[in-house]
Amino acid sequence: MTDLLYMDECYLKECEAIVEEVVDDKIVLNKTVFYPQGGGVPSDTGKIICEGQEYKVSKVKKEDGKIVHYIDKTVLQKGNQVNCTIDWERRYKLMQYHTAAHVFAGTLSTDTGALITGNQIELEKTRFDFNLETFDKEILEKQVEKANTFFGNDHPISISYMLREEALKLPGMVKLAGAFPPSIQTLRIVSIGKNGEIDTQADGGCHVANLKEIPKIEIIKMENKGKNNRRVYFKFVEKSQS
Numbered sequence: 001m002t003d004l005l006y007m008d009e010c011y012l013k014e015c016e017a018i019v020e021e022v023v024d025d026k027i028v029l030n031k032t033v034f035y036p037q038g039g040g041v042p043s044d045t046g047k048i049i050c051e052g053q054e055y056k057v058s059k060v061k062k063e064d065g066k067i068v069h070y071i072d073k074t075v076l077q078k079g080n081q082v083n084c085t086i087d088w089e090r091r092y093k094l095m096q097y098h099t100a101a102h103v104f105a106g107t108l109s110t111d112t113g114a115l116i117t118g119n120q121i122e123l124e125k126t127r128f129d130f131n132l133e134t135f136d137k138e139i140l141e142k143q144v145e146k147a148n149t150f151f152g153n154d155h156p157i158s159i160s161y162m163l164r165e166e167a168l169k170l171p172g173m174v175k176l177a178g179a180f181p182p183s184i185q186t187l188r189i190v191s192i193g194k195n196g197e198i199d200t201q202a203d204g205g206c207h208v209a210n211l212k213e214i215p216k217i218e219i220i221k222m223e224n225k226g227k228n229n230r231r232v233y234f235k236f237v238e239k240s241q242s
């Protein structure tokens with residue numbers, strides 16, 4: 001089992017590791033800083049260095065329960081010692097968008113009872129799918145306004161662990177329906193706000209440490225795909241040059 005360093009240290013940019021398995025251009029490591037694609041978040045990219053030779057990591061995926069790194073050459077061997085570095089600028093942007101998505105989901109579901117049915121993070125925008133009886137631009141604008149009162153301000157984010165059965169007793173703990181297979185007994189809990197009052201979720205992703213690090217958001221587009229599939233896109237507001 002690969003040790004997933006990003007779970008407890010979201011700001012870790014590199015690590016030393018040992019190659020445990022090689023199949024063509026795919027390698028498995030004993031530990032990794034690379035986040036594998038999942039939960040609506042794209043994977044990290046970056047590089048692996050072995051004996052002065054550099055290999056590009058183009059994507060990282062979960063395959064058959066393993067974390068698989070796709071590299072651009074196939075000469076690595078089992079037992080090789082490597083240095084892994086993620087593309088930090090990309091990761092940080094994804095962490096910002098992913099954390100912002102938590103806050104938006106938290107306020108939306110608290111205020112309207114909406115359930116999040118899907119979420120896709122990108123580098124320039126994020127997409128949100130949810131169910132909501134009345135799909136009204138004003139309601140969503142109000143939610144964006146509310147989320148924006150948190151962004152840029154001092155609200156810490158913490159990570160803890162909880163037994164699955166205890167966690168699922170708490171209301172609103174798993175907003176993304178069906179996200180966690182029963183085989184996972186201990187859930188990683190991400191809490192935003194001093195007591196998790198802004199959002200508390202069972203979640204395996206990477207987040208910033210404080211909402212101070214998140215810019216304000218704005219809606220780019222709304223789509224109505226039926227009562228159970230409302231869709232909204234938002235992006236960060238660019239700071240004006242003035």
Ligand SMILES: [Zn+2]
Pocket residue numbers: 098099102190203204205206207
């Ligand atoms: Zn998350």
